[in-house]
Amino acid sequence: MSTTETHHPLWVAYGQSGVVGSIRKDDGGYTVTMAGADAAAGTYPSMEVAKSALHSHMTPGSDWPEFREH
Numbered sequence: 001m002s003t004t005e006t007h008h009p010l011w012v013a014y015g016q017s018g019v020v021g022s023i024r025k026d027d028g029g030y031t032v033t034m035a036g037a038d039a040a041a042g043t044y045p046s047m048e049v050a051k052s053a054l055h056s057h058m059t060p061g062s063d064w065p066e067f068r069e070h
Contacts, residue, residue, distance in 0.1 A: 011047075013054055013065040020058055020065050023050045032057070 009025045021034040021041075030050035032041045034057050041057050044050040055064060 010070045011067045012070055013051075013067050015058065015062060015065045020062075021054045023047065023054060023067070 011023045012019055013021045013023070019035045021032060021037075024031045024033070025047075026043075029043045029045050030047050031043045032050050032054045033039075034041055034054070042053060044053055051067060055062070058065070
């Protein structure tokens with residue numbers, strides 16, 4: 001018997017004050033969830049679009065976050 005485990009990459013976004021959100025790759029695209037949110041902010045077709053969407057959900061004037069894969 002073999003077991004298939006699906007790995008869904010996760011990137012955590014860090015701003016000046018710590019974690020601001022995350023992006024998870026799944027079959028539907030790249031899903032953005034902001035830190036502390038109960039629901040995802042949206043799913044996007046590419047990583048670059050997801051990064052921009054995450055940044056747009058941050059406080060206006062925020063610097064671009066650092067993304068680290070986990």
